[in-house]
Amino acid sequence: MMNTITQEQIEEINQKLIDMSEKVISAIEESVDALVDQDLKKAKLIKKEDKIINDIRWEIEDDCINLIATQQPVASDLRELIALLTINTELERIGDYAAGIAKITLMIGDEKHVKPLIDVPRMREIAVDMVENSMKAYVNHNEKSARMIHSQDDDIDDLYNQVYRELLSFMIENPDNISQCTHLLWASHNLERIGDRVTNICERIIYLVSGEMAEDL
Numbered sequence: 001m002m003n004t005i006t007q008e009q010i011e012e013i014n015q016k017l018i019d020m021s022e023k024v025i026s027a028i029e030e031s032v033d034a035l036v037d038q039d040l041k042k043a044k045l046i047k048k049e050d051k052i053i054n055d056i057r058w059e060i061e062d063d064c065i066n067l068i069a070t071q072q073p074v075a076s077d078l079r080e081l082i083a084l085l086t087i088n089t090e091l092e093r094i095g096d097y098a099a100g101i102a103k104i105t106l107m108i109g110d111e112k113h114v115k116p117l118i119d120v121p122r123m124r125e126i127a128v129d130m131v132e133n134s135m136k137a138y139v140n141h142n143e144k145s146a147r148m149i150h151s152q153d154d155d156i157d158d159l160y161n162q163v164y165r166e167l168l169s170f171m172i173e174n175p176d177n178i179s180q181c182t183h184l185l186w187a188s189h190n191l192e193r194i195g196d197r198v199t200n201i202c203e204r205i206i207y208l209v210s211g212e213m214a215e216d217l
Helices: 007-037 040-071 075-108 119-139 143-173 175-210
Strands: none
Touching: 007 040, 007 075, 007 119, 007 175, 040 075, 075 119, 075 175, 119 143, 119 175, 143 175
16 A cells, blocks of 8 residues: 655655755855865864765655655655755755865965955855755745756856966966966866756756756756
């Protein structure tokens, strides 16, 4: 006999996902602060706390798999659990990108930045906004919002290209800048990839609400 997943069971896992997203957002914000301020103590803490995000990811995954195995969900319940699993993985990867920025901060150490970091914090603002908006769209099952968030990914891509060109010019101008500029490029690339991961989340929200696999938003 087929069982029915209660809304309470779904909500319980959803709450873990929301809590995880808040930790991921905090990690993005703090990692860029640490990079800009060259705060090595904060960078070490962000690296350490990435384990907490990873642990929540596995807990949510276990919860979803247990429900699928024991309740044999169909239709909308199954779609919801698949969406949960996908968004859970994407959030954990976003957390990894934040931890990656913290590692880069430690690699640069206290070496003076080749230039003031202006566009990287702007990329951070967009990335955080995208994660927050995507989670609101998920909670509210808002397909229209999920589709609109995609335009922010173009903004973050434009900023990344701008940072790339600027750092490249610093490397050409002085080969001594190559090492640090390469590290800063990795940091900005991590933020650019966060935009891509949020786009994946939005595609899954659209699938959850409409059943449409939206590969090209």
